[in-house]
Amino acid sequence: MSSQAHGHTPSPEAVDAKPSYYEIMETAVRELLVEKEVIGPGEIRRMLEVMDSRTPALGAKVVARAWVDPEFRTRLLANGRAACEELGIDFFEDTQLIVLENTDKVHNLICCTLCSCYPREIMGLPPDWYKLKPYRARAVKEPRSLLAEFGTIIPEDVEIRVSDSTAMVRFLVLPQRPQGTNNWSEEQLAGLVTRDAMIGVVRVEIPPTNEKSQ
Amino acid sequence: MSEEIGHALRPLPNIVHAEDQKPLFKVGDSIKVAMRFPIGHYRVPNYVRGMRGRVEVVIEPRAVNNEDEGFGLNAGVKRHYYRLAIPLTELWPNYTGSPDDGLRIEVFETWLERS
Numbered sequence: 001m002s003s004q005a006h007g008h009t010p011s012p013e014a015v016d017a018k019p020s021y022y023e024i025m026e027t028a029v030r031e032l033l034v035e036k037e038v039i040g041p042g043e044i045r046r047m048l049e050v051m052d053s054r055t056p057a058l059g060a061k062v063v064a065r066a067w068v069d070p071e072f073r074t075r076l077l078a079n080g081r082a083a084c085e086e087l088g089i090d091f092f093e094d095t096q097l098i099v100l101e102n103t104d105k106v107h108n109l110i111c112c113t114l115c116s117c118y119p120r121e122i123m124g125l126p127p128d129w130y131k132l133k134p135y136r137a138r139a140v141k142e143p144r145s146l147l148a149e150f151g152t153i154i155p156e157d158v159e160i161r162v163s164d165s166t167a168m169v170r171f172l173v174l175p176q177r178p179q180g181t182n183n184w185s186e187e188q189l190a191g192l193v194t195r196d197a198m199i200g201v202v203r204v205e206i207p208p209t210n211e212k213s214q
Numbered sequence: 215m216s217e218e219i220g221h222a223l224r225p226l227p228n229i230v231h232a233e234d235q236k237p238l239f240k241v242g243d244s245i246k247v248a249m250r251f252p253i254g255h256y257r258v259p260n261y262v263r264g265m266r267g268r269v270e271v272v273i274e275p276r277a278v279n280n281e282d283e284g285f286g287l288n289a290g291v292k293r294h295y296y297r298l299a300i301p302l303t304e305l306w307p308n309y310t311g312s313p314d315d316g317l318r319i320e321v322f323e324t325w326l327e328r329s
Contacts, residue, residue, distance in 0.1 A: 094277075096273060113259045113261070114257065114259055140302075140305070141302075142311075143302075143315065144315075156311075156312055159312060159314040159315060159316070160302075160311065160312070160314075160315040160316075161315075161316055161318055162302075162315075162316070163317075163318040163319070164259065164317060165320075166257045166258065166319060166321070167320055168273065168277050168295055169297070169320045
């Protein structure tokens with residue numbers, strides 16, 4: 001395609017194509033709900049605003065707090081939702097949160113084979129690859145080779161636990177704190193924690209540039 | 215305040231609970247996910263149906279059966295979800311990774327059988 005010759009693909013919104021069957025259905029249902037005054041157009045916009053305010057930076061703060069505050073870590077592992085609510089992160093879905101701690105012996109990975117369940121309250125929207133079938137199928141069938149493609153080699157003596165989210169429960173991976181960060185502040189630590197580390201496809205690592213400045 | 219009272223009192227004896235109030239399965243129980251294929255969208259992925267595992271966590275609080283709910287059939291009945299541990303070698307006979315590797319998945323009580 002000519003657009004790819006310019007080094008970028010146009011976003012779907014910018015493409016002047018006919019709406020799909022499901023887009024038409026969504027528009028029809030939304031307009032009916034507004035017309036019947038079940039919801040108002042402002043509520044939809046408001047929900048978009050809520051979603052936009054939730055990003056992996058929130059999850060990173062939760063992780064960093066757990067690394068520096070052992071009591072918070074204990075509460076987070078006991079009841080993920082309640083511990084996040086302590087930090088003011090409210091849950092707009094009726095779901096529980098299980099926090100999965102990575103250790104020297106266990107590596108956790110999260111997925112949703114049925115659709116795209118994701119800890120949206122603390123991470124925002126999932127990445128596209130998380131919602132696509134190759135990731136969803138391979139996460140539960142061949143997690144080790146899948147992780148290797150992310151550059152994450154899990155030793156044979158480390159157990160892999162894949163959590164498949166189906167219903168009322170969401171997951172957050174609590175990654176291992178990198179070595180050599182003992183003197184780091186909570187804020188510096190949060191800066192290290194990436195979205196992919198909280199999904200469990202990579203570890204948290206100190207970027208080479210930061211290592212030099214330490 | 216009600217919480218304080220709740221903590222101060224012990225449960226009264228001889229209360230008989232309705233069958234869906236208490237979890238049917240407990241942590242450590244061996245279970246099998248039911249092998250059935252009703253028409254429609256169900257929150258139990260095909261690949262775990264008929265598979266054996268054990269209960270790792272009883273999810274609290276109880277929840278409505280969101281499959282009934284999805285079809286507009288919910289009568290307000292609540293039951294438990296269970297977090298199951300199923301070895302990947304159970305799911306995939308040709309699995310080549312560590313035999314310790316496993317799946318964790320929450321399944322509603324109505325899909326579970328004793329094994």
